[in-house]
Amino acid sequence: MLRIDLRSDTVTQPTPEMREAMARARVGDDVFGEDPTVNELEALAASMLGKEAGLLVTSGTQGNLVSLMAHCNRGDEVIMGHDSHTYNYEQLGAAVLGGIGPRVVPNQPDGTMRLADIEAAIMPDNVHFGISRVVSLENTHNRCGGAYLTPEYTDAVADLAHAHGLKLHIDGARIFNAAVAQGVDVKALTRGADSVTFCLSKGLSAPVGSVVVGSASFIKRARRVRKVLGGGMRQAGVIAAAGIVALTQMVDRLAEDHAHARRLAQGLAALPGIEPEPVHTNIVYFRVRHPFYTAQTLQEALQKQGVGVLALGADRIRAVTHYGITAADIEDTLAILQGLLCK
Numbered sequence: 001m002l003r004i005d006l007r008s009d010t011v012t013q014p015t016p017e018m019r020e021a022m023a024r025a026r027v028g029d030d031v032f033g034e035d036p037t038v039n040e041l042e043a044l045a046a047s048m049l050g051k052e053a054g055l056l057v058t059s060g061t062q063g064n065l066v067s068l069m070a071h072c073n074r075g076d077e078v079i080m081g082h083d084s085h086t087y088n089y090e091q092l093g094a095a096v097l098g099g100i101g102p103r104v105v106p107n108q109p110d111g112t113m114r115l116a117d118i119e120a121a122i123m124p125d126n127v128h129f130g131i132s133r134v135v136s137l138e139n140t141h142n143r144c145g146g147a148y149l150t151p152e153y154t155d156a157v158a159d160l161a162h163a164h165g166l167k168l169h170i171d172g173a174r175i176f177n178a179a180v181a182q183g184v185d186v187k188a189l190t191r192g193a194d195s196v197t198f199c200l201s202k203g204l205s206a207p208v209g210s211v212v213v214g215s216a217s218f219i220k221r222a223r224r225v226r227k228v229l230g231g232g233m234r235q236a237g238v239i240a241a242a243g244i245v246a247l248t249q250m251v252d253r254l255a256e257d258h259a260h261a262r263r264l265a266q267g268l269a270a271l272p273g274i275e276p277e278p279v280h281t282n283i284v285y286f287r288v289r290h291p292f293y294t295a296q297t298l299q300e301a302l303q304k305q306g307v308g309v310l311a312l313g314a315d316r317i318r319a320v321t322h323y324g325i326t327a328a329d330i331e332d333t334l335a336i337l338q339g340l341l342c343k
């Protein structure tokens with residue numbers, strides 16, 4: 001059993017308030033548009049992110065897929081980062097199921113793509129080429145150490161995309177982490193976007209679900225796509241009820257997770273053979289350069305002591321802070337690591 005589970009913020013348990021709200025939720029058939037709790041969540045999410053409408057989906061993966069399929073026709077292209085979740089961890093669903101091609105641009109270490117690289121990836125109107133339809137950003141950026149994109153950068157990408165007739169999609173699985181870390185209203189990070197997906201089920205601690213937001217006409221198309229993908233749920237208000245608690249009670253506390261991540265990285269920097277990467281939000285990556293351990297064997301040694309982390313690559317480990325992790329858990333983790341590494 002993992003006593004301290006830092007593998008991901010997807011392991012969060014629903015709060016007591018969520019379980020209570022789920023038990024009490026008024027529900028109806030959401031495919032008929034008749035689940036009052038789903039409708040409330042969708043409206044709340046849309047208003048918080050400054051959009052006209054929202055759509056509850058089963059997962060972040062489904063949210064990105066629904067969004068790209070609602071924006072694109074077969075043969076269209078989506079410009080995305082080479083380190084993006086959508087390119088690496090979603091089985092290229094938009095290509096498999098939507099006939100949509102990824103056009104990949106390098107991610108910089110801060111999670112951005114250079115504006116010049118994005119512009120160069122927009123295909124001219126020519127019979128040889130696919131049609132560029134969407135630019136997809138990721139905020140915060142998972143593989144780039146949880147780095148956040150700023151309002152200024154996001155606006156610049158939106159302007160560039162729109163000047164060329166493209167849409168901007170944001171994979172905002174952790175966009176509330178990005179907002180809290182910068183002390184800005186999340187609307188500042190979404191105002192230029194034509195669609196945004198965010199996860200209820202990560203740091204916001206709901207058990208299931210993500211929400212897509214955008215214009216009313218976009219969400220109408222997205223609703224059709226969700227149905228053909230098998231994502232039309234019926235009495236989904238039991239899920240949405242937890243999502244409403246997530247949005248009303250769990251956003252501001254993300255600052256605690258960020259503080260815990262900074263403390264973890266600070267402690268890691270003092271340990272022999274461990275090199276933490278810069279920390280921006282709730283994700284801590286560190287290199288293992290120790291005579292006795294690889295990332296894999298250190299992960300296994302930690303697991304034996306009840307601490308979960310994820311080895312990603314030969315010498316890189318990821319630890320993620322979340323609602324289930326206390327300040328004491330961080331100190332315990334550092335003490336356990338000290339014991340292993342200083343033997």
Ligand SMILES: *Cc1c(COP(=O)(O)O)cnc(C)c1O
Nearest residue numbers: 059060061062085138142171173
């Ligand atoms: C977790 C994640 C997703 C997908 O979410 P699931 O709910 O696991 O499908 C999408 N994008 C990013 C950046 C993520 O971290």
